[in-house]
Amino acid sequence: MKTKIPLHSKILIGLALGVAWGFISAWQGWPPSFTSNYIEPFGTIFVRLLKMIALPLVLASLIVGVSSLSDVKKLSRMGGKTIFIYLATTVLAITIGLVIGNLIRPGETLPQKTRDQLMATFGENTSKALEGAESLKDISPLQPLVDMVPDNIVSAASNNTAMLQVVLFAVLAGVALISIPREKAAPVIAFFDGLNELTIKLVDFIMVIAPIGVFALMGSLIVDIAGDDPGSAFELLAALFWYSLTVVSGLAIMVFVVYPILLRLFTKLPVGRYFRAIRPVQLLAFSTSSSNATLPLTMERCEKNMGASEEVCSFVLPLGATVNMDGTSLYQGVAALFIAQALNIPLDFTDQLMIVLTATLASIGSAGVPGAGLVMLVIVLESIGVPTSGIALILAVDRILDMCRTVVNVTGDTMVCAIIAQSENALHPPAEVD
DSSP: OOOOOHHHHHHHHHHHHHHHHHHHHHHOOOHHHHHHTTTTHHHHHHHHHHHHHHHHHHHHHHHHEEETTSOHHHHHHHHHHHHHHHHHHHHHHHHHHHHHHHHHHHGSOOOOHHHHHHHHHHHGGGHHHHHHHHHHSSSOOTTHHHTOOOOOOOHHTTTTGGHHHHHHHHHHHHHEEEEOOOOHHHHHHHHHHHHHHHHHHHHHHTTTTTHHHHHHHHHHHHHHTTTOHHHHHHHHHHHHHHHHHHHHHHHHHIIIHHHHHHHHHHHHHHHHHHHHHHHHHHHHHHHHHHHHHHHHHHHHHHHIIIIIIIHHHHHHHHHHHHOOOOOOHHHHHHHHHHHHHTOOOOOOOHHHHHHHHHHHHHHHTTTOTTHHHHHHHHHHHHTTTTTGGGGGGGGGHHHHHHHHHHHHHHHHHHOOOOOOOOTOOOOOOOOOOO
C-alpha cells in the first residue's frame, strides 16, 4: 500500500531543493541566466495560476455565503468583529516590534563602513518607494474608503490588487439576493455555487505542481541574492544579522505565542490541529511572498481542514489578505527604529507612539499599492522625521524578510477566521487533518 505524502511535505521538499539549487549554482559559478530563463518561469507560472483563481473564488464563495444568511444583521455583526480584531492584532504586532527593537537596538550594531556601503549600493533603489509615497501624501484620510467602491466591477475583477472592491460587490450582491424572491435568486445562487465548486477543484489541480513552483521560486531567489559573488552576499547578510534577528524574533512571537494564546482564549480549536491545518498555507506564503496568491489555498484549508464555515471563510479571509498585515506592520516598526538608531536619531515615546498610529493606518490603506511595505515605511519614517534615504540600509535583506512577514500575515488571517467562526458557532474541526 502506497503512503500518501502530505502536501506540506511536498512543498517543503521543493523549498529545500530550490535552496540547494540556488547555493550550488552560485558556488559553482553557473550562469544566473540559466536559472532565470529555464527555472524561474515555472515559479512565475505557478504564482499566476494561483492569482488567476483568487478573484473568482472570492467572488463566488462570498456571494454564496452571504446569500445563505437569513439575517443581514449577522453579516454586519461578523464584519464589525472581524475589523476590530484585525486592528487590535495590528497594533499589538507593532508594539511587540518596537519593544524588541528597543531591547536589542540593532541599529547601534551596524558599523559605519557597512552603513556607507549599504547607502551607496542601495540608495538608488529607494526612489521607487519614495515616488509611491509622494503620490499618497495629498490624498484624503478617507481615500481607502473611497477605493473600496468600484466604478467598474469588470475592471476590478480583472485586477488582483482590487480585492476589497470585489469583496464589497460580492457582499452587496449577496444581500440583494436575500432581498429578492427566492425563486428569482435561486438560478443566480446555483450559478455561483457551481463556480465556487469549480474554483475549489482548480485549487486541487494547481497544488499538484506546487513543489515544482516552490522549487523554481526559491532557486531563483537564492541565485538573485548570491549573484556572481556569494561570499559578498553572505557578508552583507551578516552585517544586517541583528536587524534580521530582531524582525524574525518579533514575527516568531506573533506566530508561536500571541496567536496560540488568542486561539486558546477564544476558540475550542486545539493549537496543534490548527497548525497542522495551515502548514501548507504558511509554506506557500513563504515561497510566494504574496497573501493574495496564497488566498485560494488559505480558503480551502480553513474550510476543509480547520473546519470554519464557507460564509465565514469567504468573508474574513479575502478581507484579511487586503487589510490585515500584522507581519508587515511589525516589520515597519522595527525598520523605523533600526534606521533611526543607525543614523543616531533618538526617538522619544511620542515618536514611537506615532509609529504605532501611522503603521496601523498604513496597513489599512496599503491595498493596491505596488511595493506596499516599503512605500508605507516611507510614510512612517516621514511622520517621525527620519530621513527616508535610510531605507537603503535594509533593502539587502528585505526580500527574505518579506517572505517571513507574509507567513505572519496569512497566519493572522487564519487565526482571526477561527475566532470569528467560533463566535458564530461555525467552527467544526474535522476528525482528521491531512
